[in-house]
Amino acid sequence: MELLSEHGCFGGTQRFHRHESAEIGLPMRFALFLPPQPKALLVFLAGLTCNEETFTTKAGAQRLAAELGLALLMPDTSPRGANVAGESESWDFGVGAGFYLDATQEPWAKHWRMESYLLNELLPLVQRETGLTKTGLFGHSMGGHGALTLALRHPGRFASLSAFAPIAAPMRCPWGRKAFAGYLGEDRAAWAGHDASELMKARHAPPYPGGILIDQGLADKFLAEQLHPEAFEAACAAAGQPLNVRRHAGYDHGYYFIASFVDDHLRHHASALI
Numbered sequence: 001m002e003l004l005s006e007h008g009c010f011g012g013t014q015r016f017h018r019h020e021s022a023e024i025g026l027p028m029r030f031a032l033f034l035p036p037q038p039k040a041l042l043v044f045l046a047g048l049t050c051n052e053e054t055f056t057t058k059a060g061a062q063r064l065a066a067e068l069g070l071a072l073l074m075p076d077t078s079p080r081g082a083n084v085a086g087e088s089e090s091w092d093f094g095v096g097a098g099f100y101l102d103a104t105q106e107p108w109a110k111h112w113r114m115e116s117y118l119l120n121e122l123l124p125l126v127q128r129e130t131g132l133t134k135t136g137l138f139g140h141s142m143g144g145h146g147a148l149t150l151a152l153r154h155p156g157r158f159a160s161l162s163a164f165a166p167i168a169a170p171m172r173c174p175w176g177r178k179a180f181a182g183y184l185g186e187d188r189a190a191w192a193g194h195d196a197s198e199l200m201k202a203r204h205a206p207p208y209p210g211g212i213l214i215d216q217g218l219a220d221k222f223l224a225e226q227l228h229p230e231a232f233e234a235a236c237a238a239a240g241q242p243l244n245v246r247r248h249a250g251y252d253h254g255y256y257f258i259a260s261f262v263d264d265h266l267r268h269h270a271s272a273l274i
Helices: 054-058 062-068 112-128 140-152 174-184 188-194 197-202 223-227 231-239 254-271
Strands: 002-009 012-020 026-036 038-047 070-075 135-140 160-166 210-218 243-248
Touching: 002 026, 002 135, 012 062, 026 112, 026 188, 038 112, 038 254, 054 070, 054 254, 062 070, 062 254, 070 112, 070 254, 112 140, 135 140, 135 197, 135 254, 140 160, 140 197, 174 188, 174 223, 197 231, 210 223, 231 243, 243 254
Parallel strands: 038 070, 038 135, 135 160, 160 210, 210 243
Antiparallel strands: 002 012, 012 026, 026 070
16 A cells, blocks of 8 residues: 555545555555544445546545544546557546456456455455445446445445446446446346346345435436436335435536535445444
């Protein structure tokens, strides 16, 4: 955990780190906010084109996180510096678009291993360094997809779950189909293993008895074509999973929306973690 910079913030410290990742095979960066009295860890997964600085600098989460005792971990969204042909040709695939899964198709399979990186390497590293084991997970857009799918694919790893405007049914949308075809190939059974709505359909008991919180802006230009929260709602209803989807008139897909409701998400997680 090489410390790149450290800043006093609401009585705690906002840190930016780099480390050599065995899973990715490249250096990876992450941000970590440590409150004055840390009690639990909350992981935020950012969306397309973002990095470890986006939520850290735009969401305004540190003030309440400091009061609640929530440490905040913000990973990067993909490998960087792999020099794979085509990695920067599209804003919705490759660099900045790891989709929080392990690619199986070449040339992506060697480095695009975000699921294994997060679950097997970064999270254990930060938990060990901080002594915080009770962990919640949330995210935005592609990161909301990551939060929902990783939590459902790894039952028991996370004690709380929420999302902002998640890609809730990626098999039904252009972003998801492009990413899945490129990273996973054409086997739609493999795709279903990374689709939150399909994963919830396959469950026989609700994994989060305390409920899942989702906020969605109704002025979000991606809502109709890319996000499909109604598919996840239907799957949760069928599985008996408590779910609170809050729809907000006038809010779009960006960080003004996230900053407006991030306190509610922090409190949602704190109720399960602390």
